[in-house]
Amino acid sequence: MSGELDGLVALVTGGASGIGAAVAARLQADGARVAVLDLDADAAAEGQLGVxxxxxxxxxxxxxxxxVVEELGGLDVVVNNAGIGAAGTVADNSDEEWHRVLDVNVLGMVRVTRAALPHLRASSAPAVVNTSSIAxxxxxxxxxLYSASKGAVLALTRAMAADHVREGIRVNCVSPGTADTPWVQRLLDAADDPVAERTALEARQPHGRLVSAAEVADAVAYLASPRSRSTTxxxxxxxxxxxxxxxxPRS
Known part of the structure; x- marks a missing residue:
């Protein structure tokens, strides 16, 4: 519902593409002033602050x-969306790759939320939304490796929610299935048979298709909204x- 976030400032990490870009656009449409934190900040959409x-x-x-706080005047909503993928069994990735993925996918959320907390405490409608996964x-x-990182995000979300609920700061996460994003498309392009691989991914989800980035953004918008004040x-x-x-199975 347009206007739900009027007067609020939101930042979205990894907001220049994929799910993050859809989230940033949805929050902006709902009235928030949006900052996109990304390695490619120039890709932020019109009307968004790219950092x-x-x-x-x-x-x-x-x-x-x-x-963000200096230019937009505060901070109310943090969407920890930045993340990287990893493929393979437990035997297939080096210690260095484990450290790299966990550093971005888990500690990245820690760093952003830690820096944002003083400003969230000053907000009248503070919310943190993390991107986890069906994994x-x-x-x-x-x-x-990817599953381990997203399992940590789920546990971290609940622990953060417990730590900050009495400060009025709500912490939740979204857990998308396989989404139709540029990252997934790159995985498909690398497959021996991209068409067969896409068909298999679609069939794995009971509704028979990939999740859209906009659908994930709708869920984030719900969790970020002050209307969801009892959801943490x-x-x-x-x-x-x-x-x-x-x-x-289909007959």
Whole structure:
């Protein structure tokens, strides 16, 4: 509903493409002044404040958050969306790759939220929304490292919610299924048979298709809205039923 975020300032990490760009656009449409924190800040949409930020670097994060507050006048909503993928079994990635992915996908959220907390405490409608994944709750093949990082995001979300609920700061996460994003398309392009791989990914989700970035953005907007003031510590699945449904095979 347009106008729900009027007067609020939101930042979206990884907001220059994919799910992050859809989230930034939705929050902007709902009336928020939006800052996009991204390595490619020039890709921020018209009317959004693009800020170069590397979530793997604490100094970069603190400088980016400070700029958002200075230029937009405060901070009310933090969407921790920046993340990177990883493929393979537990034996397929080096220690260095484990450290790299966890540094971005988990510690990146820690750094951004830590820098934002003083400003969220001053807000009348503070909210944090993290991007987790169906991989946090379902065992997916060839996704050991990625799943571990998103499982950590789910646990971190609940712990943060418990820590800050009495300050009035709500912390939730969205857990998308396989979404139709540039990252997924790159995975498909690298497959031996991209068409067959896409068909398999679509069939894995009970509603029979990939999740759209806009659908994830709608869920983030709900969790970010002051209307959801009694919702905290929640993971909202946007996965076509993959997390909970067990359908019989088609006859």
């Amino acid at each position: 170069v930020c590397d979530v793997a670097d604490d100094a970069s994060v603190r400088a980016a958050v400070a700029r 946090a709750t379902a065992g997916l093949p060839q996704r050991a 510590g929640t993971s909202l699945a946007v996965d076509g039923g993959m997390q909970e449904l067990r359908l019989r």
